[in-house]
Amino acid sequence: xxxxxxxxxxxxxxxxxxxxxxxxxxxxxxxxxxxxxxxxxxxxxxxxxxxxxxxxxxxxxxxxxxxxxxxxxxxxxxxxxxxxxxxxxxxxxxxxxxxxxxxxxxxxxxxxxxxxxxxxxxxxxxxxxxxxxxxxxxxxxxxxxxxxxxxxxxxxxxxxxxxxxxxxxxxxxxxxxxxxxxxxxxxxxxxxxxxxxxxxxxxxxxxxxxxxxxxxxxxxxxxxxxxxxxxxxxxxxxxxxxxxxxxxxxxxxxxxxxxxxxxxxxxxxxxxx
Amino acid sequence: xxxxxxxxxxxxxxxxxxxxxxxxxxxxxxxxxxxxxxxxxxxxxxxxxxxxxxxxxxxxxxxxxxxxxxxxxxxxxxxxxxxxxxxxxxxxxxxxxxxxxxxxxxxxxxxxxxxxxxxxxxxxxxxxxxxxxxxxxxxxxxxxxxxxxxxxxxxxxxxxxxxxxxxxxxxxxxxxxxxxxxxxxxxxxxxxxxxxxxxxxxxxxxxxxxxxxxxxxxxxxxxxxxxxxxxxxxxxxxxxxxxxxxxxxxxxxxxxxxxxxxxxxxxxxxxxx
Numbered sequence: 001x002x003x004x005x006x007x008x009x010x011x012x013x014x015x016x017x018x019x020x021x022x023x024x025x026x027x028x029x030x031x032x033x034x035x036x037x038x039x040x041x042x043x044x045x046x047x048x049x050x051x052x053x054x055x056x057x058x059x060x061x062x063x064x065x066x067x068x069x070x071x072x073x074x075x076x077x078x079x080x081x082x083x084x085x086x087x088x089x090x091x092x093x094x095x096x097x098x099x100x101x102x103x104x105x106x107x108x109x110x111x112x113x114x115x116x117x118x119x120x121x122x123x124x125x126x127x128x129x130x131x132x133x134x135x136x137x138x139x140x141x142x143x144x145x146x147x148x149x150x151x152x153x154x155x156x157x158x159x160x161x162x163x164x165x166x167x168x169x170x171x172x173x174x175x176x177x178x179x180x181x182x183x184x185x186x187x188x189x190x191x192x193x194x195x196x197x198x199x200x201x202x203x204x205x206x207x208x209x210x211x212x213x214x215x216x217x218x219x220x221x222x223x224x225x226x227x228x229x230x231x232x233x234x235x236x237x238x239x240x241x242x243x244x245x246x247x248x249x250x251x252x253x254x255x256x257x258x259x260x261x262x263x264x265x266x267x268x269x270x271x272x273x
Numbered sequence: 274x275x276x277x278x279x280x281x282x283x284x285x286x287x288x289x290x291x292x293x294x295x296x297x298x299x300x301x302x303x304x305x306x307x308x309x310x311x312x313x314x315x316x317x318x319x320x321x322x323x324x325x326x327x328x329x330x331x332x333x334x335x336x337x338x339x340x341x342x343x344x345x346x347x348x349x350x351x352x353x354x355x356x357x358x359x360x361x362x363x364x365x366x367x368x369x370x371x372x373x374x375x376x377x378x379x380x381x382x383x384x385x386x387x388x389x390x391x392x393x394x395x396x397x398x399x400x401x402x403x404x405x406x407x408x409x410x411x412x413x414x415x416x417x418x419x420x421x422x423x424x425x426x427x428x429x430x431x432x433x434x435x436x437x438x439x440x441x442x443x444x445x446x447x448x449x450x451x452x453x454x455x456x457x458x459x460x461x462x463x464x465x466x467x468x469x470x471x472x473x474x475x476x477x478x479x480x481x482x483x484x485x486x487x488x489x490x491x492x493x494x495x496x497x498x499x500x501x502x503x504x505x506x507x508x509x510x511x512x513x514x515x516x517x518x519x520x521x522x523x524x525x526x527x528x529x530x531x532x533x534x535x536x537x538x539x540x541x542x543x544x545x546x
Contacts, residue, residue: 016292021336023293024300028340031301032357039364063294067301073373081365084305086541089362090500091312092354100346227363268359 030060040080096267098233105259106133116141117237120156127157152176153213155221156234162201163223163231204248218246220253222260227268235260303333313353369540371497371506378532379406389414390510393429400429425449426486428494429507435474436496436504477521491519493526495533500541508533
């Protein structure tokens, strides 16, 4: 029925294909622009934001509405991100895996600082190492995946103690406090041992320990936060106390905090909130 | 520099525009397809799912990766929904407002059943009416936006009691139980008054009350759940006990449950989980 001629010329076809991909990118830009404007905007506002004409943006919005990614408010006429975008986000959240995203950071820490480093999560027995990297030095400090760490005496545990407000965390901390030796107890604040640990970690943005968990071992740890602002894992670097700078503003702590923040950003955490 | 001829023919231009919009829709279909496959898939699997050639899907994936909506796993070569999709989803979640989405349901309930109906949320003083619709009958049961309802004696409160495990809910229920008159106490289970209410609501999928909160008033209520599976609001219909069927499998309860489920689906709730 159509009288439109075909486009047999290869140059025209290549141009055609380029334009189609460009059109897909414009559609994505309109969708992302709506997200950047908080998920809701008028046509004028959105068109200005993506620097396209309102007529063109409207055409793409019609397509986005057809597939359920966007809807229009009948009263205000504003466009907003709709159910299908929400469902896409839920699927993306399932893919935002701190363990996978931390892999590159562990390798960088190992290579740049030549330290052993690991990722731990709160398991049902306590802070649990799930992934680690060791430098290729003749003598290194070893850790093992599956190891459970103490809440009060490890840097990893202290980060969870300060950031994860859960009954299991509090219970483990209380049990360790009750079982502490006089020597261990002397390392903590006399009046409010747990609250003092929490305050110190939150003030420093990381936990540092020297010889508290294992004699001769120091460690620095920082939390990874997800899109909900919830701490979902802990990144820790450790080494022999003599050759490891465990000061909260030393190069190891700075690198661990920087990597933890970068992974949190990839998990959708907004540090400004 | 280009030797490609322009397309001045209006028919060609219209075709061009149509194809561009179609290209945007294909891009969206690829993105949504990846979401439908759980947020991660191989090129072959994704192409089969959206019934396009792998070469074509790959071109769109390259665009989607360029704007950060999709990423590729270096090890498995699978594509997955990335940070920008997660951020879009967060913006969509902020737009998924139960109050706005319930408006149409309230109007439908009012018109179909000629009952007063309202939406309530858990406020800082207890279950609070935030929006209502009244039928245009000469005599109707009135409610007021801002009214706070009891947890134990209203259908709305009982839905929150059964579905929202929060200290404020438990505290209000305990306080009402302690303050109950002998007559009120006789309406509850003697041994486990709160647990029996919760079990009954969960078994029925809704709460029904007759004359417990106000003499002569019956009500039916059901929970709205969000994408997290969290009850975020309660939909309630009420009327004079004599002319209102408050049985848990009557037409009012069925309509309230159906509308509550439909709004929950729009909020991203997956009832199958």
